[in-house]
Amino acid sequence: MNLPLIIVVLYIAALFAISAYARKLAAAGSEGFILAGRQLTTPLIAVTITGLAIGGASTIGVAEQAYSVGLAAGWYNVAWGAGAILMGLVAASRYRKLNISTLPELFEKLYDTKGRVLCVFSQMLILLVITSMQYIAGGAILASLLPDIFTLKTGMVMSAVVFVGITFVGGMWSAGLSNILNVILIYGGIIVAAIATLGQQGGLSSIAIKLPQEVPYLHFVNGLGLTAIVGWFAVMMTQTLSLQATVQIACGAKDEKQAKRGFVLGGLLMLPIGFLAAIMGIAAKAAYPDISATMALPNIIMSLNPVIAGITLAALWAADVSTACSLLLGTSTLFVQDIYKRFIQPEADDQKLMTMSKITIIILGAVTFISSLTVVSILKTLLVFLSLTTAFTVTILFTIFFPGLCRKNSAFVTIIAGIGVLLLWQFVPAIRIVPHVIYLEWIVCVITFLGVAVVDPVKTSILAES
Numbered sequence: 493m494n495l496p497l498i499i500v501v502l503y504i505a506a507l508f509a510i511s512a513y514a515r516k517l518a519a520a521g522s523e524g525f526i527l528a529g530r531q532l533t534t535p536l537i538a539v540t541i542t543g544l545a546i547g548g549a550s551t552i553g554v555a556e557q558a559y560s561v562g563l564a565a566g567w568y569n570v571a572w573g574a575g576a577i578l579m580g581l582v583a584a585s586r587y588r589k590l591n592i593s594t595l596p597e598l599f600e601k602l603y604d605t606k607g608r609v610l611c612v613f614s615q616m617l618i619l620l621v622i623t624s625m626q627y628i629a630g631g632a633i634l635a636s637l638l639p640d641i642f643t644l645k646t647g648m649v650m651s652a653v654v655f656v657g658i659t660f661v662g663g664m665w666s667a668g669l670s671n672i673l674n675v676i677l678i679y680g681g682i683i684v685a686a687i688a689t690l691g692q693q694g695g696l697s698s699i700a701i702k703l704p705q706e707v708p709y710l711h712f713v714n715g716l717g718l719t720a721i722v723g724w725f726a727v728m729m730t731q732t733l734s735l736q737a738t739v740q741i742a743c744g745a746k747d748e749k750q751a752k753r754g755f756v757l758g759g760l761l762m763l764p765i766g767f768l769a770a771i772m773g774i775a776a777k778a779a780y781p782d783i784s785a786t787m788a789l790p791n792i793i794m795s796l797n798p799v800i801a802g803i804t805l806a807a808l809w810a811a812d813v814s815t816a817c818s819l820l821l822g823t824s825t826l827f828v829q830d831i832y833k834r835f836i837q838p839e840a841d842d843q844k845l846m847t848m849s850k851i852t853i854i855i856l857g858a859v860t861f862i863s864s865l866t867v868v869s870i871l872k873t874l875l876v877f878l879s880l881t882t883a884f885t886v887t888i889l890f891t892i893f894f895p896g897l898c899r900k901n902s903a904f905v906t907i908i909a910g911i912g913v914l915l916l917w918q919f920v921p922a923i924r925i926v927p928h929v930i931y932l933e934w935i936v937c938v939i940t941f942l943g944v945a946v947v948d949p950v951k952t953s954i955l956a957e958s
């Protein structure tokens with residue numbers, strides 16, 4: 493009897509059953525599909541933002557990093573949690589109050605059309621890259637879980653089919669409701685697997701003896717260094733304030749209080765998972781010193797009891813599902829609301845917009861799968877592209893706290909500056925005068941925004957309710 497296969501089949505069946513129910517809730521129109529009819533409660537927001545955060549990067553990616561640097565890799569999830577809490581305290585209720593669907597829509601309301609256009613293309617690029625990484629993690633999980641059935645590539649194909657299918661059927665309701673199951677499965681599976689792994693290998697002290705001594709595997713900071721960890725916090729606290737996938741969850745809240753509380757609760761839920769994944773990455777290094785780092789977590793889990801292994805790897809796959817669904821929906825919403833509806837067919841009715849959302853999800857699923865074949869390091873790639881959200885976050889923070897400094901061209905010029913920094917960082921190594929691109933992004937974007945305030949006489953009309 494192939495227990496892992498049975499567990500995966502049951503999990504997929506449960507997901508599609510939930511999505512079928514979600515389809516009825518989303519049938520009210522495009523807003524029901526992309527924003528759950530703005531009816532998300534605190535618990536649903538909490539599990540949706542947690543599901544978005546705890547994906548391939550937060551499990552497979554953290555274990556991959558821990559395989560090389562140790563426990564310090566676990567700070568990635570703490571940084572994500574800090575970002576979600578900050579979003580809840582600073583911006584989530586404000587986004588909900590503005591009654592928008594996308595961040596670019598807000599940029600046009602507050603600034604200008606060219607700011608909206610640049611924002612939508614930048615946001616789509618970021619989301620597409622992050623989505624691509626979920627296929628890699630999903631493929632690695634299925635290849636380890638069912639090696640007689642899946643290779644890495646066929647596992648990626650299966651992951652893509654499930655990601656796209658669930659999002660296509662129920663939209664935001666699918667993401668929210670399926671994340672109740674996903675988060676329970678993720679936490680239960682990873683906690684049980686971490687305990688079982690430590691027990692199987694004789695505890696951390698026994699694992700430590702087998703590890704290379706030149707790397708401080710069991711130190712909470714030294715494997716990466718404080719500078720790199722602070723950089724993670726800067727990236728994640730920046731992106732949660734202005735990434736379309738997080739903004740869309742806030743906009744789907746039932747009211748402002750639910751938006752705020754949901755993000756804070758979700759942030760707290762994220763905190764422990766990274767270190768549990770890191771412990772298993774370290775255990776994999778001790779047990780399998782020569783395997784691919786990406787396969788570290790799946791391999792260590794498959795060494796456990798078949799039932800525990802099946803449930804845990806299904807849980808890791810659930811983490812991928814929850815993240816990919818929110819990302820695909822966010823990217824589709826950007827295209828439909830900010831390109832199709834705004835510039836191609838402004839007169840499109842609600843049914844047409846919903847149809848376009850579903851078509852776009854299928855197309856984006858294919859595009860992200862193809863691009864996933866070129867992604868190498870999960871965390872490294874993710875952190876570089878997320879740094880591009882600095883320009884959006886700087887604009888949002890000035891809009892909220894210093895509206896008198898906002899000018900008509902502020903958003904557009906600041907985004908241009910942010911893109912310029914990222915390109916220079918990639919292709920002109922001489923400008924790497926700080927440890928991570930996020931620091932340079934903040935310096936340049938803040939200076940640019942203030943510079944526009946000095947030279948541009950045309951003030952923007954910031955909405956009174958913002």
